[in-house]
Amino acid sequence: MVVRIDPVEGPLEGFVPIPYSKSVSARQILIGLHSGGPFTIAGLSQADDTQKLIQIAKACGYTVEQEGEKWTFIPGRLALPPHLAVGEGGTTLRFILPWLAGLPGKTTLYLGGRLSQRPITPLIQALAETGAYIEVVGHTLEITGNPDWNPKRLQIDARQSGQFLSALLLMAPRLEVGSTIRETSGEPATLSYVEGLTLTLLRDAEHYWERSTPDEWVLVRGGKGISAWAVPYHARGEADWSGAGYFWGWAMGTAARLKLPLSLGSSQPEKTFWGKGPWPVKVEPLPWGLRLISSGECPPAWEGDLSAVPDTFPTLAVLAALSAESWSFTGLRTLPHKESHRLLVMQTELAKIGARIEWSGDACRVFPPPKLPEERPLSFHAHGDHRVAMALSLLASRLKVPLYIREAEVVAKSFPGYWAALRNVGILLTFEE
Numbered sequence: 001m002v003v004r005i006d007p008v009e010g011p012l013e014g015f016v017p018i019p020y021s022k023s024v025s026a027r028q029i030l031i032g033l034h035s036g037g038p039f040t041i042a043g044l045s046q047a048d049d050t051q052k053l054i055q056i057a058k059a060c061g062y063t064v065e066q067e068g069e070k071w072t073f074i075p076g077r078l079a080l081p082p083h084l085a086v087g088e089g090g091t092t093l094r095f096i097l098p099w100l101a102g103l104p105g106k107t108t109l110y111l112g113g114r115l116s117q118r119p120i121t122p123l124i125q126a127l128a129e130t131g132a133y134i135e136v137v138g139h140t141l142e143i144t145g146n147p148d149w150n151p152k153r154l155q156i157d158a159r160q161s162g163q164f165l166s167a168l169l170l171m172a173p174r175l176e177v178g179s180t181i182r183e184t185s186g187e188p189a190t191l192s193y194v195e196g197l198t199l200t201l202l203r204d205a206e207h208y209w210e211r212s213t214p215d216e217w218v219l220v221r222g223g224k225g226i227s228a229w230a231v232p233y234h235a236r237g238e239a240d241w242s243g244a245g246y247f248w249g250w251a252m253g254t255a256a257r258l259k260l261p262l263s264l265g266s267s268q269p270e271k272t273f274w275g276k277g278p279w280p281v282k283v284e285p286l287p288w289g290l291r292l293i294s295s296g297e298c299p300p301a302w303e304g305d306l307s308a309v310p311d312t313f314p315t316l317a318v319l320a321a322l323s324a325e326s327w328s329f330t331g332l333r334t335l336p337h338k339e340s341h342r343l344l345v346m347q348t349e350l351a352k353i354g355a356r357i358e359w360s361g362d363a364c365r366v367f368p369p370p371k372l373p374e375e376r377p378l379s380f381h382a383h384g385d386h387r388v389a390m391a392l393s394l395l396a397s398r399l400k401v402p403l404y405i406r407e408a409e410v411v412a413k414s415f416p417g418y419w420a421a422l423r424n425v426g427i428l429l430t431f432e433e
Contacts, residue, residue, distance in 0.1 A: 043237025080105030253397025307331025
């Protein structure tokens with residue numbers, strides 16, 4: 001599907017229906033699954049990745065019921081079916097793998113899209129070292145479940161993805177107090193998500209990890225000591241700050257007055273980055289969220305470390321391409337391993353407006369064009385990456401010609417209603433096959 005976005009001709013105004021966070025939803029679902037008992041979540045993401053987790057839980061024996069925004073998960077006779085499909089989500093694969101490894105039966109887990117090329121080996125090795133049985137066969141994983149699997153000491157190299165570490169920490173409900181997890185590289189990726197989000201949500205469920213040394217966590221409370229049947233897990237979802245970040249981008253491209261249902265008390269790392277960052281956007285608290293107010297001013301230059309929030313890079317690269325001076329970034333070492341090679345993809349796409357991206361290692365600089373194109377419509381490609389598609393849409397805030405984005409449907413991976421949300425605030429767009 002191709003979306004055409006016409007140049008923005010006035011202030012953006014209205015309510016932005018930010019979806020529930022798939023990062024929060026994934027962690028809450030896994031806490032519930034590892035508990036082994038019934039659980040409820042009020043407010044789950046509608047993103048493809050989250051829905052795939054729900055489908056896997058059902059295929060393995062859970063009954064899942066939805067009443068309004070309340071989702072109830074009731075375990076039946078749990079076992080691995082002969083075949084499972086995990087879709088294209090790296091989060092989905094990494095988080096569900098330890099749970100699948102502890103179920104009875106045997107399954108072939110099919111990996112969709114680019115997922116077989118994304119990092120997973122360190123997690124498989126970490127699980128295998130403690131008695132799990134997982135084998136990589138082409139674009140599938142062959143899993144022989146081990147219901148007696150009871151790891152007490154795990155270790156993981158999380159340089160490529162902090163989600164490896166989160167996946168193990170989320171096992172807390174099935175582990176014994178005193179169990180330990182050690183990170184072996186000394187430089188885990190996106191530790192902000194591990195400590196700011198994963199451990200916070202676990203504490204909400206009464207499972208407490210304590211960092212005993214710089215590279216080791218000990219389960220000090222909770223674990224198997226909590227009866228999932230006597231004290232069922234109840235959780236509430238949160239609006240997605242990473243999805244909201246695109247509207248900070250819009251507000252720096254054109255004048256805006258937007259209402260967003262976001263919690264200023266959220267533990268999502270993007271809340272600090274966008275909500276408290278040095279952006280020329282005013283944030284007003286509301287009883288149920290916040291209001292963004294801007295004149296459309298974009299910082300002339302900016303530099304910063306994105307290691308805590310690497311998914312913001314596509315948005316910031318577009319803002320840099322629309323600014324007056326070059327912007328520089330560090331903390332980008334995980335970007336080649338996302339849904340696309342985001343450094344290479346953004347370099348390719350922003351070159352179409354004359355911008356230039358240079359990078360070395362985990363650092364890069366974005367140079368804006370001398371002048372934005374004004375003569376003919378421009379066509380861009382999402383490269384199968386939801387964050388690239390949404391970030392490229394921000395170009396319409398300053399371009400004077402229509403732009404086309406191919407593979408527009410990929411936004412469903414995290415923000416299914418993104419295009420509708422743009423229409424809701426006054427952006428003119430149409431779809432073509």
